Amino acid sequence: MSLSKIKFDKKIVLSFWIILIALIVAAPTLLPVFRLNLLGRYLSLSIVALGVDLIWGYTGLLSLGQGIFFALGGYCAAMYLQITSSSEFPNNIPEFFALYGVEKLPFFWEPFRSPVFTFFAIWIIPALVAGLIGFLVFRNRIKGVYFSILTQASLLVFFNFFNGQQKLINGTNGLKTDVTQLFGQMVGSESMQRLFFWITTVLVIAAWFFAKWVVKGRFGNILIGIRDDEPRVRFTGYNPVIFKTIIFSIAGGLAGISGALYTVQSGIVSPQFMTVPFSIEMVIWVAVGGRGTLLGAILGAVFINYAKSLVSEALPASWMFIQGGLFILVVTALPEGVLGWIQGDGPRNLLQRFGLKRKIETYPSLEVNNKDGNNE
């Protein structure tokens, strides 16, 4: 029985991969560009979800402020695009400045003339901001719900700041990217959007493998140790502050990349990326997909968002109820999330409940995971 189960699992995993790769390759030709663009956006959201899984699923830090880092990445990308496409506007600065009578480019825009700087800024700036916030919070041993509240408060601070600074970053209107130029083409054009879809797909897979590498081995075990029993980690000689700061910083960097990809595919970055509900949604994607599974975070982000757009088209205004219902379902019935349930004993228990599978009479380790294969 044990052998057949392992083979069965391998088959599932293999066919999952084949279907996934086939879908990704087929998507650009099968889907109309509108749908493809939506899928690309949702895939980019899965990168921020991976970060949430690293800090929440593995390390136990429930951040409700990932929107900060997501928006920062988006702003970095948008500032570069705006500034390189502003040659025909007065003073050679982005058009919106003229509305507020700004004639000189604010100093912090200057470095964003460089594509190389922007390339690094997109993930390093959010990572540094996350590292700084994280270090200050973790050093003072602020944990649990207090950490969540603090991250949400930081989110509101950033939101209000960005929302109010018309003269610096166009305030509440945000920065548009779809009419800007990149590589001599309009960012909002069909060919560019197809390109962004590919870049996003590659980066999602890269981010996934990176996250897997981070949680593999002893580093990841320390993260789990911090989640389950932080004082014990401390008394073993590890400094949890550094580990938490590093992982929070990594999650911030991933959020930045995610935000930049989302921005170029949705055509605008605005303080709306830093609203409270959006950051909570990120947590819901991970909770529904499966905490501590990484793949669950990706699937959760893509499927929930795709469902959101389909449901919203068919039954406007009903989505919030469905999302709330999903969250309640996960909290009450599937605390491990959908993927966690599948990977655990969920399906077998369900089959047993309907009498489709023999009940385990002794211990699962004896009957199901029997290495000798003597049983049955």
Next chain:
Amino acid sequence: MNKKDLLNLIDITVSFEGFLALNKLNLNLKKGELRAVIGPNGAGKTTFLDVITGKVKPTKGEVIFKGKSLVGRKEHKIARLGVGRKFQSPRIFENLTVKENLEISVTTPKSPLNLIKKSIKDEQINEIERLLKIVNLSQKVNSKAGSLSHGQKQWLEIAMLVGQKPDLMLVDEPVAGLTDEETDLTADLLKSLAGENTVVVIDHDMEFIRRLDSNVSVLNQGTVLCEGTMETIQKDQKVIDVYLGRPED
């Protein structure tokens, strides 16, 4: 204070909003010593460990370990200096396997960079295998620590403590909830560790303490009431009064 001493606690006072958990406690430990600490509930046994390991900062007094003051140092720094602690109820990482638990304890240096860059050293793998044999967990190496029995958890935590290679081992109630046979084995294990290591054992179980055959410090109301061998302790009238109870007429 003696130069051979590994640890000196000098006039330690810990006050929790006026309540004196420890009151001018003095205690000296020689290198290689096995010391049992007993005392009635609320005598300050666990606070005494908290002070040494940095969890609680003493209101007054000094903790000298290997000639250095420990007061005000962070827990992980004290652990790296060579103070290891086993908690009262087994504190192991239940979602990790037995092997992963031991890896966490034997790894040095304990920096994030080392953990992510280098794979575990061969001598550390050998050390893990040695520890597994000592505590009889070789069969369970890849099982989740959470699936172990209570006794096995206690032993895994002792193995983790030993794997840390501390100069001073603080062991809080290692035999709570163990069977008689397991208790005897644990006593033998702790005795074998002393000599090379300095071990402090805190417990209620008199049979177990007797079996350790070591010097005993009796704590009462936050201070050391009496020190000596088990026989001396048992004859001491003060100890009989507060801890062992008056013989019933």
